[in-house]
Amino acid sequence: MNRKIESIEINISTCAPTKPELHVTGKKSETNKALLQIQSVWDFCKEDTGNVIFALKAGLAVLLVSLLILFEAPYQVFGPNIVWAILTAVLVFEDNVGATLNRGFNRALATLVAVILAIAVAQRALSSGHVAEPFIIGLSIFMIAVITSYMKTWSRLVQYEYGFRVALLTYCLIIVSDYRLGNPIRTMIDRLYSIAIGGIISVLVNVSIFPKWAGDKLHEELVKNFHSVADSLEDCVKKCLEDASEKSKITTASIDELPDEPTYKRCQNILNSGSKLETLAKSAKWEPPHGRFMHFSYPWSQYVKVAAVLRHCAYEVMTLQSIIHAKIQIPYKLWVVFQSEIQEASNQAAELVRILGTDISCMKWSPKNSLIKRLHRSTKRLQRSMYLQYYDLLTSIVESPILDNPSKSFADFSPSYPVPDQRELAEQLERYHEIRRKQLKRLYSWPSREVDAFEEDGEKSIKIVDSLDSTAILSLANFTSSLVEFVARVDHLIEAVHKLSTMAKFKPDDGL
Structure with missing residues (x-):
């Protein structure tokens, strides 16, 4: 009994001091949480002093x-x-x-x-x-x-x-x-x-007291959107031209991570800024002449029109981004074939968009005929390259010698395989689509038909798909067509900015 009593006394003495320690720990945790909240509020204030x-x-x-x-x-x-x-x-x-x-x-x-x-x-x-x-x-x-x-x-x-x-x-x-x-x-x-x-x-x-003008904010937001579109285009093209053997390959799982990418976020912010810019333009109409906007009837509504055209350019950048993250990936060897044309066209388009943003920022208008002509030449070169090389890529896919040695050009490459004529190629395409229609009919039929009835068609489809495995080529063509569409919309953007410069009386700049 003595031993039991001693053990009980020992247990009580060892357990009793733990309660105050828990109470002190709880107070410390609450204090730390309060300090963290104060720190977060202070950081928020420092981020936007406005x-x-x-x-x-x-x-x-x-x-x-x-x-x-x-x-x-x-x-x-x-x-x-x-x-x-x-x-x-x-x-x-x-x-x-x-x-x-x-x-x-x-x-x-x-x-x-x-x-x-x-x-x-x-x-x-x-x-x-x-x-x-x-x-x-x-x-x-x-x-x-x-x-x-x-x-x-x-x-x-x-x-x-x-x-x-x-x-x-x-x-x-x-x-x-x-x-x-x-x-x-x-x-x-x-x-x-x-x-x-x-x-x-x-x-x-x-x-x-520290006046905040809606016109200044509208001006800054529009210039910021110009530079965001240019940076997004360059980052998108740079990412698609990375060597998959050296960089981490994009998989279908990365589609969920697409909204977290900086390029996607920038374009999303541009697309969501329409209502904000319209509100700023309506408020700016009520402001008296101030700062750099010293004449009456300043064309604030034209800023909204320029922003609308710029958003169409951002749509194309998001299209390019979605193609990169598509389930069907374009092999890196195909990217190399058109690397120089894509790189040249995208860099010149981004440079032109950035120059337009700089002109609005500085309220000047510089001649851009040479830049526009150079961009159009690069775009035509990309289109001509796609037209001339699409058929060869369609029939050779990834196994052709040109793709094994990307340094060669198609002009130096003479294909050794038989090339079918247009009628035969059209017949193969028709048979392929017919088989696809039958497969879809079987898939959605009720009651479902036996699979054996389609084995013969399946054997034919395998051969056709092998000869017309052009999914990657079509994705590449879609990417280049979206890039060409971006250039076409840049032409409309130039017209809108030029109209703004005329209405707002921008100063001419002959530096370029």
């Missing part, structure tokens, strides 16, 4: 308006309705000057229209008698709510959606206050000067 400045400016604007209520002297002058100035400052203040002016104008105009309508309806309802007055007011509220709610969904008036909301809210407040308090004129005056005070303070703070 958001921090915007938040501080918004706080300052609301504070300045609130002082009119906090101090006794201005409160005695403006009265309790000055609270609408705080609401205006909160709703109107945006991250750029153009959006702030746009919202302020919509709010002021909507308030003015709603006030006029409310006074007119209130006077008409008052002259109709006490019995009909609430019915007229209720019907007018219903009609105004229906009209404003419908008009803000109209595609041409979507940008004034905020103004319709303000008009409905103001109309309801004024006409109800007139029905209960009988003083609509006073309510109208108080609301108008309160909105004016809140809007003016918001605009002054936004313009005077």
